[in-house]
């Protein structure tokens with residue numbers, strides 16, 4: 110449960126908590142978890158699974174423009190987000206619907222990004238301390254570092270956690286962010302979900318050294334954790350948060366997981382992802398694995414599992430209804446938040462756009478003009 | 480158009496074994512738009528290869544590869560993801576010939592799928608051409624049809640100077656009758672009149688060419704004959720073709736998806752003021768995207784120049 114020695118091979122370095130058998134003791138005290146937390150983690154993962162599948166289905170039915178499924182990464186997201194305090198910040202990429210759910214972000218508001226109703230979604234990032242969806246790979250990493258720097262200047266004991274993928278570790282933003290965090294002792298958790306693929310590029314073609322080891326060169330701890338083991342993810346994040354709060358030590362966590370779905374609904378992963386590989390990771394499904402252990406250890410019974418399933422179903426149904434029931438934003442909003450006050454040139458453009466929008470709704474307007 | 484671009488790359492790769500294709504997902508996947516489909520299988524992974532996910536590096540190593548005598552054709556996966564590469568492009572790629580006192584040329588092509596109208600998520604619909612056009616030392620090409628895309632990509636790869644090659648995403652699936660085997664590739668820097676008309680010239684490039692042609696058909700039904708000029712290359716701009724067309728029609732409207740302020744249309748209008756002022760019957764108008772971030776796709780149709788907006792501008796210049 111301690112970070113591995115940097116000299117170890119990644120497989121041996123992998124932090125694991127869940128016993129490989131479907132039953133077995135874990136030291137709850139060491140994990141800082143109560144039995145009810147274990148059940149809550151399961152509940153959040155189950156809701157995430159269901160909401161994610163529903164979002165994929167919504168895209169297939171034309172209700173979302175695009176959607177990047179997170180299936181297979183529930184433990185990595187839920188375990189890490191759950192380990193934070195409410196006052197901590199999360200700076201996500203684009204695949205973190207699970208972390209958004211943990212944060213209590215309304216998923217309909219979250220999915221407005223993917224419905225293309227509003228960039229960033231319509232939720233208030235500040236209310237949930239959950240940043241807006243960030244698509245330019247790696248860009249959000251620096252925002253987490255800056256936020257953490259600012260909080261440190263204020264003496265505010267918060268932690269900023271940023272999610273990114275294995276591919277993002279190739280961007281300059283990642284390396285610059287690590288260095289800044291180390292130099293300024295910014296309380297940041299760099300949480301890399303290594304799902305083995307960056308669209309069609311396998312992690313073996315992305316980087317040669319193990320991701321978690323890169324931390325050493327920047328001067329802070331790197332941890333490699335079984336990303337499909339929700340308790341291990343939780344533990345690694347909890348320890349990282351404690352270090353960050355203590356004296357601003359950043360941590361890089363590499364959660365080894367797998368993207369069981371396509372990169373996005375626009376992607377055909379069968380062109381590059383070997384079927385056997387997908388199958389072998391399906392056998393390590395984080396939700397199935399956690400449930401098996403909970404059941405085997407007598408921590409949950411069938412009634413609880415059924416109850417969560419029922420809740421997940423209605424949760425997803427509500428999400429679906431909210432998504433389908435929302436239309437495009439008024440055209441006027443296109444202009445509203447460009448600046449604090451709309452300058453004259455933009456006001457002119459807005460008026461023009463509104464005039465054309467009105468004409469488009471009035472079939473006789475065009476004829477009148479012609 | 481995707482097939483035409485793919486064919487241009489295939490021909491360039493087979494004719495010159497110094498040509499390389501690199502970028503994110505261009506290998507086995509064949510690019511997210513399949514423009515590089517099959518090329519790695521045909522030419523091997525030493526000449527067509529995936530890079531780690533880093534646009535600044537893609538541009539910067541392309542420069543190094545060019546110095547080593549290779550001809551890199553680099554792909555930026557989307558317009559909105561080309562920005563990390565701007566430092567390398569502006570500070571080095573564009574200036575290398577100049578800084579080397581002409582001793583060293585860097586024949587690099589950077590392909591960028593650009594512009595909107597495809598219902599995409601944020602960052603996938605941008606029109607950044609003005610940034611590049613404003614940077615001395617870069618040629619900027621933006622074809623509108625499959626055959627032009629093929630011919631101009633071939634010309635860009637053969638060009639001794641760096642070329643930013645904009646591919647209009649919303650035209651990727653467009654088809655065109657004709658021959659890709661045109662004996663000599665179309666040179667960079669030549670505009671083309673796609674439709675002749677006497678009342679007003681509509682000047683466009685990329686996806687807005689098709690939109691302008693549609694507007695011209697609608698105008699013809701109302702008795703107004705529009706000439707449609709496809710710039711095809713923004714830098715170097717075909718000043719002669721521009722002035723010649725407007726000399727014939729006396730009126731002009733410039734159409735692009737990029738925002739209005741300091742957009743490429745401003746350059747076109749200024750050139751017309753300089754070169755054709757004496758025969759202008761009306762102010763030259765611009766129909767463009769608005770000065771807002773590219774909006775969410777559910778309202779993008781209100782942002783993009785529509786046929787109605789083009790016709791409205793045409794009415795204003797013809798009734799001036």
Ligand SMILES: Cc1ncc(C[n+]2csc(CCOP(=O)(O)OP(=O)(O)O)c2C)c(N)n1
Pocket residue numbers: 204244245246273274275276277278304306307308368372503532534556560563
């Ligand atoms: C700067 C930038 N370049 C390219 C892209 C296109 N793109 C989107 S996701 C992606 C792969 C990212 O892989 P990874 O970081 O491993 O995250 P994952 O998608 O696997 O969660 C690419 C290339 C982008 N969004 N931003």
Ligand SMILES: [Mg+2]
Pocket residue numbers: 274275276302303304305306307308
């Ligand atoms: Mg990945």
